[in-house]
Amino acid sequence: MQLTDRAKTVDRRPMTFLESLYLWSIAKGMATTLKHLFRKKATIEYPEEKRPFSPVFRGLHVLNRDAEGRENCTACGLCAVACPAEAITMEAAERLPSEANLYREEKYAAKYEINMLRCIFCGLCEEACPKDAIYLSQTFAPANYGRKGFIYKKEELLIPHPIQQKEAYEKALGERKPTVNA
Amino acid sequence: MNMLAIDIWFIIEKVALIATIIGLSFFIAMYTTYAERKVAAWLQDRRGPNRAGPFGLFQPLADGGKLFFKEEIIPLTSNRFLFILGPALAMITALITSTVIPWGASYVDGTTNIALQVADVDMGILVVFGIVSVGVYGIMIGGWSSNNKFSLMAAIRGASQMVSYELPMGLALIAVLLMTGSLKMSAIVSHQIEHGWHIFYQPLGFIIFFVCALAECNRTPFDLPEAENELNFGYHQEYSSMKLGFYLFAEYINMFISSAVMATLYFGGYDIPFVNESTWGLSPLLFSAMSFAVLMAKVLFFLFVFIWIRWTIPRFRYDQLMNLGWKKLIPLALVNMLLTAALTLWLNN
Numbered sequence: 001m002q003l004t005d006r007a008k009t010v011d012r013r014p015m016t017f018l019e020s021l022y023l024w025s026i027a028k029g030m031a032t033t034l035k036h037l038f039r040k041k042a043t044i045e046y047p048e049e050k051r052p053f054s055p056v057f058r059g060l061h062v063l064n065r066d067a068e069g070r071e072n073c074t075a076c077g078l079c080a081v082a083c084p085a086e087a088i089t090m091e092a093a094e095r096l097p098s099e100a101n102l103y104r105e106e107k108y109a110a111k112y113e114i115n116m117l118r119c120i121f122c123g124l125c126e127e128a129c130p131k132d133a134i135y136l137s138q139t140f141a142p143a144n145y146g147r148k149g150f151i152y153k154k155e156e157l158l159i160p161h162p163i164q165q166k167e168a169y170e171k172a173l174g175e176r177k178p179t180v181n182a
Numbered sequence: 183m184n185m186l187a188i189d190i191w192f193i194i195e196k197v198a199l200i201a202t203i204i205g206l207s208f209f210i211a212m213y214t215t216y217a218e219r220k221v222a223a224w225l226q227d228r229r230g231p232n233r234a235g236p237f238g239l240f241q242p243l244a245d246g247g248k249l250f251f252k253e254e255i256i257p258l259t260s261n262r263f264l265f266i267l268g269p270a271l272a273m274i275t276a277l278i279t280s281t282v283i284p285w286g287a288s289y290v291d292g293t294t295n296i297a298l299q300v301a302d303v304d305m306g307i308l309v310v311f312g313i314v315s316v317g318v319y320g321i322m323i324g325g326w327s328s329n330n331k332f333s334l335m336a337a338i339r340g341a342s343q344m345v346s347y348e349l350p351m352g353l354a355l356i357a358v359l360l361m362t363g364s365l366k367m368s369a370i371v372s373h374q375i376e377h378g379w380h381i382f383y384q385p386l387g388f389i390i391f392f393v394c395a396l397a398e399c400n401r402t403p404f405d406l407p408e409a410e411n412e413l414n415f416g417y418h419q420e421y422s423s424m425k426l427g428f429y430l431f432a433e434y435i436n437m438f439i440s441s442a443v444m445a446t447l448y449f450g451g452y453d454i455p456f457v458n459e460s461t462w463g464l465s466p467l468l469f470s471a472m473s474f475a476v477l478m479a480k481v482l483f484f485l486f487v488f489i490w491i492r493w494t495i496p497r498f499r500y501d502q503l504m505n506l507g508w509k510k511l512i513p514l515a516l517v518n519m520l521l522t523a524a525l526t527l528w529l530n531n
Contacts, residue, residue: 021506029494034490041228041229045229
């Protein structure tokens, strides 16, 4: 029964003397490899050259600030609830009157940690967040020497200040511009 | 007292030549490892080493430095003396072979005549063969003294392979010698300059010689002694640090020397094809340098072919290896030799 029209019958006759010298087959093989010598190389030289990401790429998390540089997060905990990997922990605190320029609303996250080893980069925290405070950037997880280094604190997550560190802010924002001040 | 009259300039000349050739062998071997990785990468659509220095040119230095700083391990159950002798022997035999190869046309300026050849002995090519046969002891001793079953297996394979492939190699060579009528390397080259390259008269002989040269150098498809996947790197499995480096280096020097031998025997040595460069009236220095460069170009081409073959075809099975050697190459070489002998006799009468 013929299953496919691409099947090839194998020639099982014993090799002739000339064939058993392998010279012709080796020459054919060498012609094939010689062609590859002039092909375009498939390598992307990583640190200098980077592959473009898809617009929906989900990398490391960023905690967002509004246009005046105030933190968006109100420590409501919805992201932690949404997280299927249980990677997010936070502690809430009440804003003091003098801190109005630091936090956008009366409640803020005193502590905010993401365990990058647990995180599966699904982006559900981003979807859950009502304040546009957390989103996934286009940088991907860097290397570290210990497991401790993979638990990202607020300092590592927070986006640079949009006014004081304008350039770093633009860079961290990447190509995905989140809606500021929703 | 004539025998004791030592020509001091002669000694200086030869020592300088030896030092240059050994240095050159090391340099070429070093950069053959680089070329090996680069060509391998290109044949596989990759880029190869390009981090150390421009185009990765310092990569061999980095590799060599790494080997020097590695921990040196001598297994407790090994035979210490033989264990150290193995790589030394491999290296020494690889280097000695270069003595009889004429590296270029002699530098003739008035009365001074400096041959670019360490020793133009009467039995030139036999010296190469003799030393190459000793080279197998490097592998044998190394593999045996490691006291490791894989290494021993590899050593036995290596020895049997070398012995079986020396036969057709010698037979192919006899055809060349029948045409030249001399074992002298310089005579072989000058014969080719006069009568044309041997490759045109002995294509079959050259192919046999080339296949055997691959086998003698333990290059793919004949790299059974160091089969990575079946024998855990074979005879140099227990070696570390620079002793391993010596083995690997000796292999590349062997490649370089056998390329030079093939260029000398079949491709006219330092001769430029289709032209008679001796009538150009070049200055003697330029003439010698050019002939040397021509030989080097041929050698580099052969080195490339060695590498090209390695990254094209897989390793032979042991029975295929023996079949090819004893049932195919030896009969072919015998036929080639008899034909050449008959034709030489007929044409000379």
